[in-house]
Amino acid sequence: MISIQGLTKQFGGLEVLKGINLQVDRGKVVVIIGPSGSGKTTMLRCLNILETPTKGILTIAGQTLDFSKNVPKKNITAFRRLTGMVFQNYHLFPHKTALENVMEGPIIVKREDKATARKRAEALLEKVGLRDKLDSYPSQLSGGQQQRVGIARALAMEPEVMLFDEPTSALDPELVGEVLKVMKDLAQEGMTMIVVTHEMRFAREVADEVIFMDDGVVVERNQPEVIFSRPQKERTKKFLHMIM
Numbered sequence: 001m002i003s004i005q006g007l008t009k010q011f012g013g014l015e016v017l018k019g020i021n022l023q024v025d026r027g028k029v030v031v032i033i034g035p036s037g038s039g040k041t042t043m044l045r046c047l048n049i050l051e052t053p054t055k056g057i058l059t060i061a062g063q064t065l066d067f068s069k070n071v072p073k074k075n076i077t078a079f080r081r082l083t084g085m086v087f088q089n090y091h092l093f094p095h096k097t098a099l100e101n102v103m104e105g106p107i108i109v110k111r112e113d114k115a116t117a118r119k120r121a122e123a124l125l126e127k128v129g130l131r132d133k134l135d136s137y138p139s140q141l142s143g144g145q146q147q148r149v150g151i152a153r154a155l156a157m158e159p160e161v162m163l164f165d166e167p168t169s170a171l172d173p174e175l176v177g178e179v180l181k182v183m184k185d186l187a188q189e190g191m192t193m194i195v196v197t198h199e200m201r202f203a204r205e206v207a208d209e210v211i212f213m214d215d216g217v218v219v220e221r222n223q224p225e226v227i228f229s230r231p232q233k234e235r236t237k238k239f240l241h242m243i244m
Ligand SMILES: Nc1ncnc2c1ncn2[C@@H]1O[C@H](COP(=O)(O)OP(=O)(O)OP(=O)(O)O)[C@@H](O)[C@H]1O
Pocket: 011, 014, 016, 034, 035, 036, 037, 038, 039, 040, 041, 042, 043
């Protein structure tokens, strides 16, 4: 389903990703953990081509981009649609309502007609528990509600894979649960997900696999119970010791 081969990313002289290899099967949930600056966000952004990889071969749902060659822009546009991204700070349009935020992508990017887009946006907002907030602006919503709009907006594009970059880390503690619940439901419906998070309970309960990244490489990947109870690598042990 997802295959990352030899992914590297350099910013100027700084090599931030140093040859990432990773496979994720359809319907699986992978949680990525690792210290600040280890390249977690950069990796997600490369998958969504918000950053152009320096090198590497990315495959999602049968579409492949090989960055050792020149990649045509239209291939990038098509590839980007395969993933839906949820950001730490929601990134909603402040002057649009919840409903308009969710309708925007399908209308502008997919050229869907308004009625179809509206119907699905309503259904998605209902799914994330915001049936009564369709006409609210982001400033009228709590952080947890805004993030659930963010999830609905990503889902509206019908991606093959959902990418989450610390979706709950900007939230007050009492709002974290409602967002994790929506993510858990999505996982149970069979969505393929890559989630960068420090929510270890979520990782334990929902992840099929946990990946520990450090300094631009995958140090260890294993089932959550193995990573958390008996990590195999010294660096993983040290990191978990620090945060738990
Ligand atoms: N646009 C950029 N230009 C230059 N350097 C960058 C850029 N984006 C990221 N970096 C650098 O790349 C490295 C990895 O950053 P990244 O944001 O991927 O880390 P992270 O693992 O997500 O960290 P955190 O846990 O703090 O979010 C850092 O050293 C960062 O300073």
